[in-house]
Amino acid sequence: xxxDAIAADPLLAVTDLTVYRGQAKILDRVSLSxxxxxTLALVGESGAGKSTIATALMRLLDGAEVEGQADxxxxxxxxxxxxxxxxxxxxxxxxxxxxxxxxxxNPAYTVGRQLISVLRRTMGxxxxxxxxxxxxxxxxxxxxxxxxxxxxxxxxxxxxxxxxVMVAIALAGNPDLLLADxxxxxxxxxxxxxxxxxxxxxxxxxxxxxxxxxHDLALASQACDRIVVLYAGQVVESGPAHDVLTRNxxxxxxxxxxxxxxxxxxxxLAPEGNVPSHDQMPEGCRFATRCPRALPHCATEPPxxxxxxxxxxxxxxxxxxxxxxx
Numbered sequence: 313x314x315x316d317a318i319a320a321d322p323l324l325a326v327t328d329l330t331v332y333r334g335q336a337k338i339l340d341r342v343s344l345s346x347x348x349x350x351t352l353a354l355v356g357e358s359g360a361g362k363s364t365i366a367t368a369l370m371r372l373l374d375g376a377e378v379e380g381q382a383d384x385x386x387x388x389x390x391x392x393x394x395x396x397x398x399x400x401x402x403x404x405x406x407x408x409x410x411x412x413x414x415x416x417x418n419p420a421y422t423v424g425r426q427l428i429s430v431l432r433r434t435m436g437x438x439x440x441x442x443x444x445x446x447x448x449x450x451x452x453x454x455x456x457x458x459x460x461x462x463x464x465x466x467x468x469x470x471x472x473x474x475x476x477v478m479v480a481i482a483l484a485g486n487p488d489l490l491l492a493d494x495x496x497x498x499x500x501x502x503x504x505x506x507x508x509x510x511x512x513x514x515x516x517x518x519x520x521x522x523x524x525x526x527h528d529l530a531l532a533s534q535a536c537d538r539i540v541v542l543y544a545g546q547v548v549e550s551g552p553a554h555d556v557l558t559r560n561x562x563x564x565x566x567x568x569x570x571x572x573x574x575x576x577x578x579x580x581l582a583p584e585g586n587v588p589s590h591d592q593m594p595e596g597c598r599f600a601t602r603c604p605r606a607l608p609h610c611a612t613e614p615p616x617x618x619x620x621x622x623x624x625x626x627x628x629x630x631x632x633x634x635x636x637x638x
Contacts, residue, residue, distance in 0.1 A: 321347075321348070321385070322345040322346055322347055322348075322385070323346050323347060323348045323350075323384070323385050323488060323489060323521050324345065324346040324369075324382065324383070324384055324385070324489060324521070325345045325346075325381075325382075325383045326342065326343055326344045326345065326365075326369070326380070326381070326382045326383075327343050327380055327381045327382075327383075328341045328342070328343055328379070328380040328381065329341070329342040329343070329365065329368060329378070329379075329380035329381075329382060329391075330342070330378070330379040330380050331361075331364055331368055331373065331376050331377070331378050331379075331545075332376065332377040332378075332379075333375065333376050333377075333590075334591070335591055336589075336590035336591040337545060337590060337591075337593065338361055338364050338376070338545055338590055339361045339364055339365065339368070339545045340545045340546045340593075341380070341546070342361070342365060342380075342542070342545075342546070342547055343547070344540055344547070344550070345628065346489070346521050346523065347521065347537075348385075348488070348519070348521055349516070349519050349520070349521060350521050350522075350537050350538065351512065351515070351516075351521070351522045351523075351524065351535065351536040351537050351538075352521075352522070352523050352524070352536055352537065352538050352539070352540065353523075353524045353525075353526050353532035353533075353535065353536035353538070353539045353540070353553070354366075354523060354524065354525050354526070354540050354542060355526055355527070355528075355529050355532050355539055355540070355541050355542070355568065356527075356541055356542040356543055356568075357527065357568075357587070358527075359544070359587050360542040360543055360544065360545070360587075361542050361544075361545040361546075362493075362494075362525040362526075362542055363411070363493050363494065363525055364545075365523075365525075365542075366408060366491040366493045366523065366525055367408075367493070368382075368391075369382055369390055369406070369491060369523075370402065370406065370408050370491060371390065371391070371393075371395070371398050372408075378391055379391075384401070384405065384406065384488075384489065385488075386405075387401060387405060403430060403433065403434045403484070403485040403487065404434050404485045404486075404487060405487055405488050405489065406487050406488065406489040406490075406491065407481075407482040407483070407484075407485065407487040407489070407490055407491070408482060408490075408491040408492075408493060409475075409478050409479060409482045409490065409491070409492045409493065409495045409511070410478065410493055410495075411493050411494045411495070411497050411498060412497075412498050413466075413471070413474035413475040413477065413478040413498070414466060414467075414471065414474050414498070416478060417466040417474060417477065417478070418466070419465065419466055419467060421465075422462065422463050422464060422465055423461065423462065423464055423465070423466060423469065423474075423477045424443070424446055424461070424462025424463060424464075425462075426477075426481065427446045427449065427450075427462075427477070427480055427481050427484060428442045428443055428446050428462075430481050430484045430485065431445050431446060431484050431485075434484055434485030435484070435485060435486075443462070445484075446458075446462060446480075447459050447462065449480040449483065449484060450462070450476075450477075450480055452480070452514065453476040453477075453479050453480045453510060453514070454476055454506075454510060455473060455476050455477070455480075461473075471498055471499050471500075471503070472499055472500075472503040472506070472507065475495060475496070475498075475499060475503075475507055476507070476510070478495070479495075479507070479510060479511055479514065483514055483515075483518070483520075486518060486520075487520060488520055488521060489520065489521050489522075489523070490511070490515050490520055490521070490522045490523070491522075491523050491525075492511055492522060492523065492524045492525065493525045494525045494526065494527070495507055495508070495511065495524075496508060497527070504531075505531075508524075508531065508535050509535075511524075512535055524536055529541075529556075529557065529565070529568045529569055530557070530569075532553065533553040533554065533556065533557035534553075536553050537552070537553060538550070538551060538552055538553055538556075538628065539551065539552075539553050539556040539557070541556065541562065541564065541565045541568070543564050543587070543598060543599055544587050544588055544590075544593065544598040544599070545590065545593075545598075546598060546633070547617065547633065548562045548564050548565065548599065548632065548633050548634070549561065549562040549564075549565045549630075549631070549632040549633070550617075550630070550631055550632075551620065551628075551629060551630030551631060552628075552629075552630060555620065555630040556630065557569065559620065559630065560632075560638065561620055561630075561632040561634060561637035561638050562599075562632045562633065562634045562637060562638070563599065563603050563604060563605050563634065563636075563637075563638060564599050564602075564603070565632075566638050584602065585601060585602035586602075588601065594611060595611070595612050595613075595614070596609070596610050596611045596612045596613050596614055596615075597610045597611070597613075597614060597615055597633075597634070597635065598614075605634075605636045605637075605638070606636070607635055607636050609635065610635050610636070613635070614633075615633045615634050615635045616633060617631045617632065617633045618631060618632060618633070618634075619631050620632060
């Protein structure tokens with residue numbers, strides 16, 4: 313995939329995405345782009361703003377003020393479209409896999425009814441055709457005895473099976489853009505890699521683009537083409553996955569790389585110290601109070617994103633925001 317082609321014709325271009333809740337700034341001028349068929353990971357510890365980006369793009373944030381621009385090719389600015397148009401886009405052009413499938417699925421209806429309903433709405437199929445397609449989708453996502461499973465209620469399925477149902481529902485309308493919001497966070501470690509591989513395989517087979525929200529930097533580098541590292545609502549490093557993993561320059565990315573998962577733990581072990589409160593952000597670098605390389609002016613002057621290689625300054629090249637990089 314050529315980087316100049318990506319920059320020239322992105323599927324999604326997000327510019328200065330900013331989210332407020334009251335006086336608290338949850339996201340601060342986040343910009344990113346996504347090519348057709350590309351997979352992008354949003355990485356960072358809890359509270360970094362990863363899930364907020366996904367829900368803001370889907371226009372599912374309640375009680376928040378959203379600024380900036382998010383252009384989806386052929387649709388326009390997602391942040392400015394009338395709600396009726398967003399309703400038509402959801403499930404057809406863009407779709408989302410939520411963190412907790414058990415909470416996202418309706419406990420009062422069978423999983424088959426929920427999938428068939430989505431297929432009829434997004435694809436215009438009659439009931440018989442939608443049911444046949446639902447069986448096919450369940451088979452594609454690795455649900456055995458798919459016909460019988462249509463009659464199951466969510467509580468009758470394991471967590472892994474519930475998430476496979478969510479993947480089927482998200483892909484039912486053949487969306488161009490899939491947003492996967494920590495789709496494995498509620499699952500056992502042994503199942504997590506299976507679900508990630510499943511999502512990657514199915515989206516790539518369809519030529520779709522995917523934004524993964526992840527805690528695990530190593531998993532992101534294995535699964536995704538590019539990585540955006542977020543800290544306290546800002547982008548601190550971004551670029552091709554190999555560069556961000558092996559040539560990272562920001563001290564926070566370096567610390568994330570050194571974190572490991574404890575057996576049975578579902579959250580990334582965070583670096584020492586605390587993320588600043590969203591309503592009391594420091595004037596300068598937001599990581600300065602936790603950074604072993606902080607200089608005096610780091611506390612007062614916010615660093616801009618700078619190219620890791622002065623000869624490669626495109627929007628998709630490796631960049632970081634640090635006054636005293638590694």
